[in-house]
């Protein structure tokens with residue numbers, strides 16, 4: 001492909017050299033440059049990519065895209081100056097792969113919690129309705145039935161467009177993707193053609209990166225501001241930021257809710273371990289998922305499917321057959337002692353509150369709830385005391401432990417969590433730094449009919465300590481422990 005073709009829609013300030021040259025690949029990491037690459041210099045969170053321009057040219061780059069032109073320019077290399085290299089990268093990636101988002105119906109889902117749940121359910125719902133579907137999520141990427149590993153919730157634009165092109169070539173009709181706030185802020189989703197956008201909810205997370213809640217909210221809103229008029233924008237009307245998201249969108253505004261009166265309404269008739277009995281608009285439907293938060297997720301996916309033109313009755317029938325999502329309220333009950341172990345990915349204060357309140361609404365007085373929870377290192381530290389307070393006030397017993405400490409001292413993270421525990425709740429809590437030992441402590445403590453909640457890591461199959469990822473799966477560990485202890 002010619003450089004000038006790749007630059008379509010890119011806002012260019014100045015060009016030094018020819019844009020009539022052939023380009024082999026686009027790269028934003030100098031270490032991946034090959035002969036005839038175009039290197040895009042990104043000002044990152046940690047490093048300034050402009051430092052690697054010389055290095056990229058030595059490795060074979062024949063064009064570079066920059067925000068600041070270097071003083072010592074090299075002959076035969078083309079320099080393209082743009083106001084934002086992140087935006088330029090996104091348009092270039094879409095052009096390079098032939099704008100695949102226009103050849104399928106792409107729906108983006110944003111919000112603090114529920115993105116993986118909604119996208120995964122939509123992927124399976126559309127598949128069961130006979131469509132070829134795609135999924136870009138925290139857990140994995142699916143191109144029809146072919147699975148790829150996910151490294152991010154919302155990957156970089158080259159990765160997104162690479163998989164969208166593969167979906168297009170495989171004849172995929174619909175793709176559902178998670179749109180994280182980091183993704184929007186870093187322009188990873190710029191230049192994509194969305195058929196729809198969904199907002200789940202907004203609560204405390206990522207304040208290490210976005211600094212203030214208002215900035216976090218405004219970044220999410222940008223996704224809706226940029227949707228085209230042909231798209232639908234479906235928002236949670238019960239969330240106080242639901243309407244804010246749609247304030248300036250050109251897309252067709254739609255709502256879903258449990259409490260407010262809007263286009264897609266869900267009303268909980270029954271909520272038990274077996275599932276939810278819902279009334280969606282005027283139809284009753286039985287779902288295998290549990291809890292009020294899943295009633296919201298189901299209302300959202302129902303609204304999305306109807307907006308995309310599916311038959312409401314068929315959608316409800318297929319929804320009633322959907323199983324829960326891996327690592328989200330995934331549970332089993334032991335045969336002998338009837339101990340229930342639940343593994344859930346709640347890693348924000350709101351998610352933890354929701355999941356514990358769901359359990360509390362279902363369990364009886366004699367069933368003790370033992371919660372095992374921690375918080376990740378090198379991430380928003382201000383959510384730690386809030387999660388400590390929630391776990392201790394809403395559970396009978398709590399074992400605080402490590403999540404992914406990453407490069408932080410595990411004990412220091414635990415100190416932050418404990419600082420939030422109310423004095424009257426202290427006696428309910430213990431701290432066990434080693435996560436496996438913490439889960440073992442819960443398994444030993446549990447009496448017949450008790451409930452063990454292990455929160456924070458859900459589907460993750462590793463634990464990251466000091467930059468090393470060791471094999472670790474909450475689900476396998478609790479199952480084998482309860483089995484060994486003969487419970």
Ligand SMILES: CC(=O)N[C@H]1[C@@H](OP(=O)(O)OP(=O)(O)OC[C@H]2O[C@@H](n3ccc(=O)[nH]c3=O)[C@H](O)[C@@H]2O)O[C@H](CO)[C@@H](O)[C@@H]1O[C@H](C)C(=O)N[C@@H](C)C(=O)N[C@H](CCC(=O)O)C(=O)O
Nearest residue numbers: 028029030042044045046047049052152153154156180182
């Ligand atoms: C904090 C953050 O979001 N960082 C992302 C960002 O990297 P960065 O800006 O820190 O990059 P940097 O290290 O400063 O380097 C700057 C530039 O120099 C380049 N470079 C660097 C070294 C070199 O030798 N040569 C070179 O060219 C780098 O490729 C980069 O282009 O851009 C990279 C490329 O897209 C991402 O991989 C990286 O994600 C990191 C790994 C990460 O952990 N991100 C998390 C926080 C994240 O994005 N999470 C959200 C989920 C949030 C949610 O759950 O809601 C997600 O969407 O996954």
Ligand SMILES: Nc1ncnc2c1ncn2[C@@H]1O[C@H](COP(=O)(O)OP(=O)(O)OP(=O)(O)O)[C@@H](O)[C@H]1O
Nearest residue numbers: 112113114115116117138293328344345346351355
């Ligand atoms: N609609 C919802 N509202 C509030 N909490 C939810 C909702 N759906 C799921 N949760 C809770 O949040 C946890 C994470 O859910 P999920 O993985 O779907 O969110 P996510 O938005 O994809 O998160 P991430 O930001 O890590 O990608 C679940 O394990 C559950 O405890």
Ligand SMILES: N[C@H](CCC[C@H](N)C(=O)O)C(=O)O
Nearest residue numbers: 347375376379403404456457
């Ligand atoms: N998408 C989330 C994942 C958190 C998962 C938790 N187990 C942790 O490691 O903190 C984030 O980037 O904050």
Ligand SMILES: [Mg+2]
Nearest residue numbers: 115116138153
């Ligand atoms: Mg996710």
